[in-house]
Amino acid sequence: MGIPMDDNIHAPTVASGPTSGGTPLDFSKLSMADLMQEKERIEAELSALSSVLNSHGVRMSSSLTTFDGFPRDDIDIAQVRTTRVRIIHLRNDHKEVMAHLEKGLHAHFAQLQNAQGAMATTNGTSVPSVAPASVTDNSIGDAGTQSTPFAKVNSVEPRSPAAEAGLKAGDTIRGFGGVHWLNHERLSKVAETVQQNEGRSLTVKVTRKNEDGPGTTELDLQLTPRRNWGGRGLLGCHLVPL
Structure with missing residues (x-):
């Protein structure tokens, strides 16, 4: 299969950090187009960070110590830790972006339903309602x-x-x-x-x-x-x- 087989990135949820090192983005103020661009940007960075972990031969859950408790000397532990923290922040940002995209889709279908209802009233005909879905x-x-x-x-x-x-x-x-x-x-x-x-x-x-x-x-x-x-x-x- 020719699709990328990224590591399974699972980690405890923590408070989301800044998306660019500055003031965190307020996703609620972004348009649907901007949200889609942000989604693609986050996914691209997640893919790059996953490659960083792969280059060290580790995943999110891989141990950074040897079997007897000493720090591993075959990897850059500081870089791996920094990368993992960034991945956690980005995955939380991704969840928030997806939630706002879903909210935007609900609003879009609500507008369609209202428009169809208005047409039905004007024309005196019955139009089946369109229910927004998740x-x-x-x-x-x-x-x-x-x-x-x-x-x-x-x-x-x-x-x-x-x-x-x-x-x-x-x-x-x-x-x-x-x-x-x-x-x-x-x-x-x-x-x-x-x-x-x-x-x-x-x-x-x-x-x-x-x-x-x-x-x-x-x-x-x-x-x-x-x-x-x-x-x-x-x-x-x-x-x-x-």
């Missing part, structure tokens, strides 16, 4: 979180789980299990979902260009990650972020 439960569907592609299928190995599910090179991914464009974290969440669901079927929402004409087709494919299919990885496909 980003976290993936129930917005095509009108929300799973309408925007976040990854593209670069290649698919023959006879792989991805090929058996019907994935094709050129497909764009709108949803991968519970992962969508707001929470994929540069595809690290896709890798995590695959690892956690080996042998279990996942719904993959795909947009595919029509071969016999203009336009696209949206598909819901069932993909089961598994080993021992004859190639590398659990999927047998290469994904790149959009």
